[in-house]
Amino acid sequence: MELLQLKYFKDAAELENFSKAAKKNMVPQPSISYAIKKLEDELGVLLFDRNGRKIFLNENGEYVYQKVSSILNTVDECTAYFANTNVEDIKLYIQDGDFFISHLSADFMSAYPNAHFVYATVEEVLHSDNPPYDFTFMLPICDMKDFNYELLLKDEFVLLVSKDNPLSKYNEIELSMIKDEPFVGLYDTIPVRVVTDTICKAAGFTPNYVFKTHEDFATTYKVSQNAGISIMPYKYYMIHPDSNIKVIKLKNAEFNYLYLSWPKDKILSPIEKTFADYCKKWFSNLK
Structure with missing residues (x-):
């Protein structure tokens, strides 16, 4: 039988x-x-x-x-x-790019159902002698000699304004032209906001924020309602664009960078190698 x-x-x-x-x-x-x-x-x-x-x-x-x-x-x-029992854990530490990573990880698990993500906390990293993660998503630092790394994203900062805003007539703009405008954006604990403020300070002014949030959706909604303007990386914005927002190039624009890195002495398992390759391909397909 x-x-x-x-x-x-x-x-x-x-x-x-x-x-x-x-x-x-x-x-x-x-x-x-x-x-x-x-x-x-x-x-x-x-x-x-x-x-x-x-x-x-x-x-x-x-x-x-x-x-x-x-x-x-x-x-x-x-x-x-x-x-x-064949589920394979991949432990991530997200220092930057969490907006992208939520979409990336969902896509990867759909393609590889046996993969499972575990997320390292700041406390784990601070209190561990060895990196308690397989990969970290990070901004570039001056000394990367302790890491293997791949550049995933080079994302140009752009200006977002409502199509009802008088600035919407421009396709490119000098930063000095927006120094007196009301800004909406993320809290200053979020890395992309730190970079945004640095760009503005280099142009000679500190943005006047009339609205701050933890949510990207709230930022773009406020811009679309003409409650203020915002500076944001282009591909970051294009994950969820808004039809009532005009994207304007900045003259001498800066870029936001995102790296995938892992400890120098780490030998990647097959699923980890697959994930690293998938990350490169996923980010290369962003428009």
């Missing part, structure tokens, strides 16, 4: 037709007939009554069907259990 026989029997019983069972299993109909005949021979009883092309479980068949269903359910549970 083989599992395949039992599966063919169960499908035929539920579909009440050998041809439909064959189609479901993508095998010729004689394969179904032969498997069930062999099962009946092994048990020494008939399992179906027949009426033309339709088949019906008899009393013997009903009994066997209950037992077979239980057996196959147990097999499925075992398969699922051991599939779950």
